[in-house]
Amino acid sequence: MDGRPKHCAITPYSRGAGSSRVRVFEWLDRVDTHFTVSSYASFTDAAPTRLVRHPLTVARAEQRLHRLALARPARLLLHREASPLSRGWWEQRLLTCADFAVYDFDDALQWDRGTGGLARRWAPKAAKASLAVRHADRVIAGNEVLGDWAAQHHGDVVVIPSCVAPEDYVPKTSYAVHDPPRLGWIGSQGNEGCLLLVADALEELHRRCGARLTLVGTTQRRLGRMETFIDRVAWSPKSQRTLPAQLDIGLMPLPSSPYTLGKCGYKLLQYGAAGLPAVATPVGVNAEILRRFRMPAPIDEDDWVDVIQGLLNASDAVREQLGRHARDVVGRSYSYDAWLPRWRAALELGGARP
Numbered sequence: 456m457d458g459r460p461k462h463c464a465i466t467p468y469s470r471g472a473g474s475s476r477v478r479v480f481e482w483l484d485r486v487d488t489h490f491t492v493s494s495y496a497s498f499t500d501a502a503p504t505r506l507v508r509h510p511l512t513v514a515r516a517e518q519r520l521h522r523l524a525l526a527r528p529a530r531l532l533l534h535r536e537a538s539p540l541s542r543g544w545w546e547q548r549l550l551t552c553a554d555f556a557v558y559d560f561d562d563a564l565q566w567d568r569g570t571g572g573l574a575r576r577w578a579p580k581a582a583k584a585s586l587a588v589r590h591a592d593r594v595i596a597g598n599e600v601l602g603d604w605a606a607q608h609h610g611d612v613v614v615i616p617s618c619v620a621p622e623d624y625v626p627k628t629s630y631a632v633h634d635p636p637r638l639g640w641i642g643s644q645g646n647e648g649c650l651l652l653v654a655d656a657l658e659e660l661h662r663r664c665g666a667r668l669t670l671v672g673t674t675q676r677r678l679g680r681m682e683t684f685i686d687r688v689a690w691s692p693k694s695q696r697t698l699p700a701q702l703d704i705g706l707m708p709l710p711s712s713p714y715t716l717g718k719c720g721y722k723l724l725q726y727g728a729a730g731l732p733a734v735a736t737p738v739g740v741n742a743e744i745l746r747r748f749r750m751p752a753p754i755d756e757d758d759w760v761d762v763i764q765g766l767l768n769a770s771d772a773v774r775e776q777l778g779r780h781a782r783d784v785v786g787r788s789y790s791y792d793a794w795l796p797r798w799r800a801a802l803e804l805g806g807a808r809p
Contacts, residue, residue: 462490463528465520465549467536471499473643477617477721478561478597479534485795488804490532493519500645501539513540520545524552531556532802533587535564535580542578543586550590557802558587561597561617563717565604595801597719598740613801616740617719618791621782624728627700630775635665636767639702639731641695641722644673652736653708654681656759664767668706671698699729703774704766707735708759720744727785730778734762747788748781 464483466475475494483490496516498505506513520537524545531553537545550556564584588594588605594612596602602614638657640650647670650657660666661684668685671694676682688694699705705726709715716739723744726733735741737752745752751762766774787793799805 460491460523460526460528462488462530463523463553464490464492464532464534465523465537466492466494466534467501467539468499469494469497473721474561475534477619478559479532481618481620481791482795482798485791486799486804491528493523495538500643506539520549524548527552527554529554530802532559533557533591534559535561536583536587540578541583543583546583546587547590550587550592555593555803556591557593557595558591559595559597560584560587560601560605561719563601563604563714565601566713566717593801595798598717600716600739613797615794615798615801616789617721617724618789618794619721619724619728619785620791621728621786623696624725625697625700626782627730627778630771630778632703632767632771632774635667636660636704637669637702638666638704638706638763639669639671639699639726640706641671641690641699641725643690644675644677647672647678649708649710650678650681650706652710653706653756653759654678656756656763657681657684659760660763663764666763666767669698669702671695695725696729699726699731702731704763705731705733707733707741709736709738709741711736711738715739723748724785724789727781727789730782732766732774732777733781734759734766744789747784748777750777750781 464479466479468475470476470480496509496512517538531549533550537549550558564580567580588608594605594609596605596612596614597617599614602612605612657668669688670685671688672690674687674689678685688698707722709718718739720740723733723735723741727748732750734751734753735745737745742752753759753762
């Protein structure tokens with residue numbers, strides 16, 4: 456080599472953020488090829504309020520991208536976006552400066568057109584995702600919906616789901632329902648509003664059988680009257696891997712929208728990795744995962760009450776059969792071990808082409 460960096464990965468967030476950890480860091484932990492990783496400002500999110508409070512950190516992050524582009528790496532992996540301030544120029548420049556560049560995305564960024572505040576309108580993700588797809592040498596999409604869209608703009612698209620490591624999750628061993636029953640949800644502050652979609656159903660279940668909701672995420676109370684039966688646990692790598700085994704049913708409600716069609720069903724996979732029966736909105740890839748798990752797919756709030764009550768009323772053996780089957784499906788179809796050869800091939804790190 457001529458002194459240029461050989462293998463580089465660019466992520467918008469640090470390892471502490473779910474998307475970057477799942478789509479980049481966990482893969483790099485499993486290969487013997489060293490990648491130099493640039494995680495923009497090393498924050499867990501790119502909220503405008505956070506960026507404004509750290510102008511020097513942001514300036515250094517932008518300078519780092521400039522130096523990386525000048526260095527012209529031999530192999531580049533770009534996940535989602537290079538900079539929250541870019542309107543596509545950084546993504547295009549970085550992907551075209553490398554000898555071989557791969558663009559990876561796991562949300563329907565192409566349909567995120569920047570509704571909201573000024574910062575979102577200034578640098579909408581849709582435009583930069585389109586540019587990134589067109590200028591990469593290869594695209595990795597997190598599911599078939601994303602892959603089908605990317606294939607309209609690029610001839611080399613590989614679908615690799617967001618994976619989990621079942622061995623990292625404490626497996627559920629007791630399927631006797633707690634008194635009161637424990638429903639559960641794992642996620643970030645920005646997504647917990649999805650629980651409001653089934654607020655009436657959860658309140659009805661609380662009224663009927665005292666069911667409580669364990670929320671693994673932020674400890675800030677922001678869900679109104681639901682907080683009376685919510686037990687909040689701060690997210691940590693440990694809590695997300697140990698808490699599911701202590702619950703009775705995992706939840707993943709979602710709105711039905713073009714953006715949620717691109718979701719990769721990660722919460723469902725986490726529940727499955729722990730052997731936890733789950734209920735989710737059958738939107739996008741969720742429908743396929745639920746079918747494979749043999750778990751219910753409620754359509755409206757009445758359905759949510761009925762299917763959750765049905766699982767709670769079922770025998771311990773039925774819940775155990777569902778949980779163990781889900782864990783087996785995750786291991787065979789959604790684990791890092793199952794997909795590592797394909798991911799290595801997509802990055803051309805040895806092995807056959809994807």
